[in-house]
Amino acid sequence: MSRSSVTKRPTIVDVAAHAGVSTAAASKVLRGAYGVSPEMKAKVQASMKALGYRPLASARGMRGRTYTVAVVVADLHNEFSSLLVEGIRRECERQKYRLLVAPAGSGKDAQDRMVEDLIDRAMDGIVLISPLGTDAELEELAKKIPVVVLGRHGASPEFDSVAADDFAGANLVVDHLVSLGHRQITYVNHTTTGTNDARLPEEVRVRGYVDAMIRHGLGDAIDIIQSQWSQEGGEESGRLILSRKERPTAVFAGCDVAAFGVLTALWNAGIRVPDEISVAGFDNIFTTSLAPISMTTVDQSGLNMGSTAGRLLLERVGGRAEAVNSSVLPVLVPRETSAAPLLEVGKG
Known part of the structure; x- marks a missing residue:
């Protein structure tokens, strides 16, 4: 495309000429300044529309807000x-x-x-x-x-x-799994390079998991896998669980994306969910509600x-x-991936 074929972007000067008013008057309409008559405003706005005029963001910024x-x-x-x-x-x-x-x-x-x-x-x-x-x-x-x-x-x-009450949300999941009869509950956590900030959701949720396990007298059964809250991180965590001689009866992943990864690893290995291992996530993203998945999670x-x-x-x-x-109060959403454990821990 040649330089001459490029359409020139209309300026406020072009708008003023098209409307038959001064540039200062057109500018006052654009700024919404005081003292502009309805007739003037209508005339300038009609020219802006006819020319396809749009003010530059930088120009709006010089006037104040850019919206x-x-x-x-x-x-x-x-x-x-x-x-x-x-x-x-x-x-x-x-x-x-x-x-x-x-x-x-x-x-x-x-x-x-x-x-x-x-x-x-x-x-x-x-x-x-x-x-x-x-x-x-x-x-x-x-x-x-x-x-x-x-x-x-x-x-x-x-x-x-x-922020959501991530501590309470993690408590809800552990309480739910324990109420079903689970005692071996593994938690999939998210870690970043260096030390995690104590105020980030991942740190608050893992504290909620630990708190609930201790409250239920399951402090000795606390099991945390340090991973990434991603599909890949969840799959790696699932394979790690499957490699163990003694497996948990339930896995709680700190976000739904990681929980999907865990489910993928279990399904690929032929593990029946929730009969052999229950799985729960956190976030209640749309795909957790789809009928073929129907994953237990926390809605925030x-x-x-x-x-x-x-x-x-x-x-x-x-x-x-x-x-x-x-602060948002989370709500447990129990679905089909969590149920009472049917098989003994460690079998398989």
């Missing part, structure tokens, strides 16, 4: 992240804001680079899903731009936060969490300064 916010997410493979993003998107759409989804990749350096890029691009605010970093670092960021932290526990006077209202985060962020953008810490 664009971003959500930074590290794990797009996890369907639960999509639920959170969709909840944020719905709230932004309701309030006439644009949402930019920013994949941060893995690691804190990648996350920090993405955040700085978003600030440079004049976002009005940012939602961070389970961000890495200290409270001090997040608070310093919140001094630059309105921030809502989603999924990470802990309140701060500088930013808002939305991902759409509502995302919607709440979006609402809080736009309130921050609008000027609210007081911090809000919102």
Whole structure:
């Protein structure tokens, strides 16, 4: 395509000429400034529509708000992240804001680079899903731009936060499995490079598992597999369990994606679920409810969490300064992958 064949993007000067008004008048209509007559406003808006005029985001940023916010997410493979993003998107759409989804990749350096890029691009605010970093670092960021932290526990006077009660959710799963008669319950945990932040969901959930096991007098049976909350991590955990001489009667994976991996390993080995081994997850993503799977899990209202985060962020953008810490109460969703143990532990 030649340079001459490229259509020139219309400017505010073009709009003014088309409407037969001054550039200053057209600019006042664009800004929503005081003192513009209804007739003038209608004339300029008609020209904007006719020319296909759209103001540059950078120009909007110079005037103030860009009416664009971003959500930074590290794990797009996890369907639960999509639920959170969709909840944020719905709230932004309701309030006439644009949402930019920013994949941060893995690691804190990648996350920090993405955040700085978003600030440079004049976002009005940012939602961070389970961000890495200290409270001090997040608070310093919140001094630059309105921030809502989603999924990470802990309140701060500088930013808002939305999280499920992951501790209570893990308790619900262990209580359910114990009520069915299980005593050998293995937990699949998520670990990252270095030391996990105690406020991240994975750390809170594993503490909930340990607490429930001890509460039921099963402290000696605590069994934690350090893995990754991914399909691959779940499959590796499932194969590890199958390689043991004594197998658990139930497996609790800290997120549904890992639980699917465990199920895959068990199904590939011909293990009957739940007759030989029960399996439970956490998140209640859509695929857990499909009839051929029907997996026991914990619902933490991902759409509502995302919607709440979006609402809080736009309130921050609008000027609210007081911090809000919102907690979601999880609910157990028992399905077909959990049942009373029928075979003795260790057989197979």
